[in-house]
Structures are given as C-alpha cells and as structure tokens.
Amino acid sequence: MLPVTTKEKVLSVKEIDINRLRETASQIRKDIINMVSRAACGHPGGSLSAVEILIALYDYKMRYRSHDPEWEDRDRLIVSKGHASAVVYAVLAHYGFFPKEDLKNYRTYGSPLQGHVHFGVPGVEFNTGSLGHGLSVANGMALGGKLRKNNFKVYCVLGDGEIQEGSVWEAAMTSAHHHLDNVCAIVDYNKVQENGPTNEIKNIEPLASKWSSFGWNVIEVNGHDFHELISALDAADQEKGCPAVIIANTIKGKGVSFMEGNYKWHGKAPKGEDFEKAMKELQ
C-alpha cells in the first residue's frame, strides 16, 4: 500500500518539523547513492546538492495529490537539470507517487525511471535532460494557468552550469515581460559543472544582479538549510507582478565528503569502497 500524500493546502512554517525534514534528507541521500551504485552510472553530485530543495517543495510548499498526479489544480515542478533524475525519483517515491521498491529499476532496460527525468514516472511533468529548456516550458504552463484563471504555481529547478545556455535568458525575459508571478525558479548553485568549477569554465557571476536586471525578484539562501529554503519559498509568493528566483547556494555532492565540490562525481557512480564509505557517512 502506497503512503498517500495529499497536500492541497500550503503548510505554515510552524507546522513543519525541521528534524523530520533532515531525517528525510538523509534517507533520500542514501536512496540516491543506492540508485546510482546499483545502476553503476548516473549523476550523484547534482542530485545530492538538490535534496533539500526538492524536499522543501514536496514536504512544505507544493500542493499536489500523489494518488492523482494529474490533478488540475496542482502546483507544477519542471526539473530543468534533468540529469538530477535520481533525487527526483527518490523524492517522488518518498512522497507516495509510486512504490519505493521501483527505485531499484533506476536506469534499467524497460523501466520508466530513465537516466534523465522522464514523464513516464508518476509525478514527473515533463521530459528533460537537454539543458536550457525548462524555464520556457514553465513559463508556458504559467501563461496557461493565468489564461485559465487557475492559481497554481510553477516551480523550475535550474542547474548553475545550465544557465550558461542562452535559452534560459530568453525565457527569463519572457517571465518578467509577462509578469509571471506564478513562476518561481530555483537555481541549484552548487558551483560545479561536468568538467570543473562553474565560474572557471564560464563565469555566471554576478548571478543575483543578472536575475534582478532581468526583472526578477531575487532571494538568496543556503540551499541546505530548511528554515531558509522554506522562508524563501514563502517570500517568493509575496511580490506580485514579477517572477521570483531563489538562488540556493549548495554544495555539489553534499553529504558525501569525497564527492563534495568535486566535479569528478558529477557523472560517476561510486562502487566498492567508495560506495561503502558514502553509505557510512550518510548513516
């Protein structure tokens, strides 16, 4: 029997037990390491950095029905950094969209749990994996929501390396120009991309002023601190008439010491001793 999560009302901060969220984060990190290790491939670094972001969304902020993923009034999430599929699937399973046992099929032949985020998985809104697509799609959904006079919110998680794609900035202009205050982008700013530190490969700084000069309400937080994330998600609703972006300062590979900040764990699965060490650290 699946645990059913129905969150049709936004919770208030005081109703949230931060310790429980931390325990959930720890469990999700173990799931991620198990998934990529079993698959012997995948992208642990950018999944581990986004754990708290996704938990804050699914546990606290977003309205959805896990037993009815197509519920019309649900808030939407586009995970534009589609390589972070492990964290997305682990979180969706945790919140009851599908049985947790299915996570063992991650990246296996015939499974909907494909290497990059795939909409065959209950709760996934859109196939991603080619970078720089998600924000435009989120804008389209948000325009659709406004046309239908439906007040759902559209969240879009972007990678920091990803925003080197020019298409992200085409979309950023659209969100502001069309006053899409029902769009909230979250940059998982883990400072590392596939072949090295993001700002050595192509500097994206000054990041906050880039977004604000594009007409966005910018909120900067520690992306591993639930208090800050939750407050930021609430603050993102406050300013009317413009979109909001949460720059979540995170650590690539967060929670596994030898992966933290190391680009070599962007797209590699731990095995043998590395796997044992990672799991031990996450206990």
Place this chain on the structure above:
Amino acid sequence: MSNAVPTRDGFGKEIVALGKENDRIVVLSGDLEDATRAEFFKFEFPDRFFNLGITEQDVIGTAAGLAKTGFIPFACSFAVFLTNRAYDMIRIDVCYNNSNVKIVCSHGGVTVGEDGATAQCLEDFAIMRVLPNITVVCPADVYEAAIATRLMAAAKGPFYMRTSRAAFPVLTGQNDPFEFGKAKLMREGNDVTLIACGIMVHESLEAAEMLAAEGIKARVLNMHTIKPIDRKAILAAAEETGAIVSAEEHQLNGGLGSAVAEVLVQHRPVPQEMIGVHDMFGQTGNPMQLLQHFHLKAGDIAGAAKRAIERKR
C-alpha cells in the same frame, strides 16, 4: 484555375475561424506575425496571442508548456528560424514530450525570393521528418493550408506545416476531401507519376500538360503530407506507371524525394528522378528567376519525366 494566393494566407484566415470556435487555441510568434499571417489572429484575439520577441527557442518551449496545460498552441515564424534555430526544443519539448504543439512556418523554399539564402528554408522537411511523433505537411494551395490548419488543431500531437510567401494558383476546391497521410490525385496518367508538394504541385501539373502535348500521360500526386508518407499511393504509382519523378522546393538530401525513394527501394524499385535543390544555398532573385535558376520549373520536371520513362527500358 482561379487567382494566385500564398498558402500563408490560408493559415492566417483559418486560425482566426478556429479561434472563434475554440478558446483553447493560442498563437505564439517570434516577431514575424506580419509575415506568417499569424497577425490575423493577433488582431482578433490579443489575449491569446503572444509575440515572445526574437527568441525561437523560447517560442517552442513556451508553446510546449501551454500545451501541457490544455491549450492548442500554434507556434509561428519563418521556417528557417523555428526548425533550424529551435531544433533541440522541437525535438525534446515538442516531439519527445509528444506535446500538442502545431508549428506553422511561412517562407519555405527559394520562392521566398529577394531576401536570399538566410531566409529561404530548404532543409525543413529533412530535419522535421526524422523526428518521432511529428506529422510534416506542405499544402499545395491556400485551401489545403486552411483545411490542414483546421485538421491539425483537431488532431492530437505535434505537427509541422510549411507555408509559402509567394502566391501560386489555387488548384483544389474549398470542399475537397483532405486527409493527412493520403496523397491527392491531381491528374490521372499511366506513363509516369509526378509526386510533388507545395508550389511544386502547380509546376508538376504544368509539366503534365507539356508531356501530354508529346503524347505522354503523367499522373500527378499531391503529396501534401511528407510524414507519414502515403506508401500506398507511391506503390500504386510504381506498379501502374513504372516511373516516378519527385519534385520539391527543398534540398534533394532528405526531403520528399528521399521519403519517396525510401518506400520504392524497400518495396518496388522503379526508376525515380528527383527535382530539388542540389546541395546549395539559395540566393537573391524574384521567385520565378530562382525557380529557373535552381531548375525547379515545369520544363525541368517534364525533362526528368522523360528520363525516368527512358530508364524503364
């Protein structure tokens, strides 16, 4: 045959009619709605029209998002800009996600004219038809453009339609039957079959007249749907006429002629001659000068027909 009208006008008028019937129709533009005729819709339904500026990738992605919330978005620009510039977005956001997005682009082929190579799309059939889930259409005249617009709005899933800037004669009737994937027989004949799309249907009908003067009876098939291609009509033509000419305002590599050849070589190889652009970019000139320059005129098609018939022996 009545007066000459560009196929883009057929789209522009029909999208307005559809907009009146269905408030889920929305139109997105990359700041070329004057040229694509999407502006007819803008004037009638400003709240459901979005000029996203010169951002083709964003136009396609935004259209996909609108489709996922239950709208029927038409994404419009020049064929070169949307299909080439936003290719990855069409591949992922539209085709891989099987989004209900209709991509309608004007300015296909060399008959774009004086604007020259950068505006003349000669590769859209090839790059669109290799993508799964999408239907690829190029109507022969203004009525076909209108009915195709109507039917693609009613159908589920991705569509690509190329319209023309240049005015060409109306060849079909307003109430003619039209079905995606089913070629329209424009002229009966049993010596050779001319298979064409878009404005090349007109050139093929003229070629058939020239051939008739020499006693050669050419069948003319209007292959308005390039994907899925009408295999049945192609194989019947191979069986009954024994020689084929394909004619398109597009590169020879990968377009309509290639799609026809793929059917023939696998099922019934017969001689095929291909009329199209020979691995070159377009250039400045008026439409008629350019059709001649690239050997896309009725006379070129008639010559190819005779070569194909010769190869039967």
